[in-house]
């Protein structure tokens with residue numbers, strides 16, 4: 093697909109609805125698909141919804157629709173048709189042959205946007221892994237089909253050999269990428285060790301919800317903000333002082349979307365580990381969006397999928413400045429208990445958000461004592477930054493420090509100190 097700055101290729105969107113009632117939801121889904129297409133650099137010329145009780149196994153939509161696609165594509169010089177539904181490799185091939193135009197599905201489009209937006213080595217590797225995984229599953233599907241048909245005319249010859257070569261190449265590349273990712277993973281683990289004593293808050297939410305805007309507002313960072321889907325792929329972490337004694341490591345990360353290809357979820361495991369290991373999730377929701385409840389469900393499901401279930405959550409409604417209907421805000425306030433309303437752009441509600449975060453941290457405050465060799469200034473400073481130092485006494489070559497801080501951060505500080513000093517605890 094064409095990148096920004098070049099001529100945008102014409103694209104046609106297609107969706108399938110089970111019955112006329114499902115048509116509305118499908119229209120919404122195509123609206124989002126159009127936004128995705130726009131982000132990927134395509135120009136949507138037409139959207140088509142077919143109402144059909146059962147999908148056609150060969151072409152998903154009916155034969156008549158495939159013929160209509162052929163005509164429309166010729167008429168509007170359309171180079172690509174994007175289906176909102178997942179297409180099997182065979183369906184994709186059949187429609188391509190019937191309509192005489194390139195066909196992709198929603199998952200492939202999202203993969204394309206991720207590839208377009210990947211900047212860091214880590215993001216690039218993760219995206220390529222997801223793409224290879226996607227391609228591999230398609231090749232496998234093809235192979236399975238071939239063997240089910242039992243070979244014969246039309247399945248022999250170099251075609252099959254090429255398939256084997258493709259498979260082997262993909263496997264080799266996947267192995268190399270996994271190795272590279274492992275190295276980056278270890279680097280990240282080292283960085284995280286340095287932040288062991290800090291409370292970890294992570295911004296999560298639907299793509300375009302306003303996470304990066306909020307992150308910049310809270311930490312005075314300059315992360316790229318844009319009215320595109322998946323502008324952020326790389327996690328960014330900055331330290332934020334909630335008050336004189338409570339410091340939080342705040343992370344902004346990749347957004348979620350309905351039907352996020354599972355290959356992406358799998359290959360972004362490293363990036364999403366931030367969600368798994370968070371002490372607090374700030375669930376950011378665009379209050380001005382018409383689909384708040386649906387987006388909340390998608391985000392909750394994705395949090396669960398990446399292993400973040402059970403983490404404490406604070407609901408944060410963003411873009412408050414765009415909601416002019418007070419009744420709408422009241423409804424959200426009633427439906428979502430203990431939610432905070434903010435505007436990342438105007439700064440409204442940011443103080444309340446910080447107070448709410450502080451309250452969440454204070455809920456799990458504990459006091460812990462650390463005894464450290466006076467020579468280990470690295471560990472001493474890590475422990476002292478983990479919270480409020482209540483007392484600090486030196487006895488010979490030891491420092492005895494009493495700190496009040498969050499259970500999570502002090503627990504991690506303890507683990508790190510023990511590892512560094514080679515302490516073996518009973519039961520560990």
Ligand SMILES: Nc1nc2c(ncn2[C@@H]2O[C@H](COP(=O)(O)OP(=O)(O)OP(=O)(O)O)[C@@H](O)[C@H]2O)c(=O)[nH]1
Pocket residue numbers: 297298299300301302303304305306316317318319320321322323324325346347348410411412413414434435436437438
């Ligand atoms: N009016 C208004 N617009 C906002 C606010 N917060 C964010 N936006 C706009 O919403 C769009 C998305 O903002 P981002 O901060 O990039 O959203 P994100 O959640 O980080 O998005 P991704 O990284 O793409 O998942 C941008 O055009 C922002 O300018 C807000 O409080 N008020």
Ligand SMILES: [Mg+2]
Pocket residue numbers: 303304305316323324345
């Ligand atoms: Mg962002």
